[in-house]
Amino acid sequence: MSEHADHISCRDVVALVTDYFERALPAEQLSLFEQHLNFCDGCISYVEQMRLTKELVGRLEEEDVPVEAKDRLLQAFRDWDRS
């Protein structure tokens, strides 16, 4: 017998959301993910926000990003890499 019943938490939803969008979740995990969304309004909002963000960011071209913002982002990534 398993130690836990099959269900996932809000934290799991956050961790799995990218795989959910990319349809990379195995069927059983996808089923649990959707069961959770079926009752958790907070996670529905979160997934919807992520979906919108993904759509909007996906439309951006490199030239859409102002040079200053690009420099700041690159610096942030370099610092992140060093931390």
Next chain:
Amino acid sequence: MIAYKFLREDGAGLFTSFAWPAPGEWVEAPAEECRSGVHACRVGDLPFWVARNLWEVELDGEVYEGRTKVVATRGRLVRRIEQWDEEARDDYVAMCAERAHELAASAGPGWDAVIEPSRPEGPALLGFIAARIAEELDGPEAYYGERASQAGWLVDRLGLRA
């Protein structure tokens, strides 16, 4: 095979947003769990997918049985379960809340406090909370036992074919 399917208020699929055709019209798709095909519930699956509208569906072709669902290559809506109305949904919430309070009395601190604020969220959440408290008390089997009790309530109240 007769099964059941919860749909959104607008009659579309809960996660696919598939717009179901009129009752009687067959829908066909290769069956692959969570990816393709007609997904539906056996009565024991219902508490895991509770939503606004409930339909009786007929499945045909190849039918695969998953853990909390069935998936078929063909399916059609038969009739809306009219008994799953506002009053029945409220009664289901009340039944689950009452059961959750009963279980929470023996569970650790904190559980009781989540029940009443969750009522407005509706039947799916209350059913989950009751089952989770049961699991906290007596392990995974109790979680599934609670889900089975909830399914029994739905069968009795809505006159479903078990």
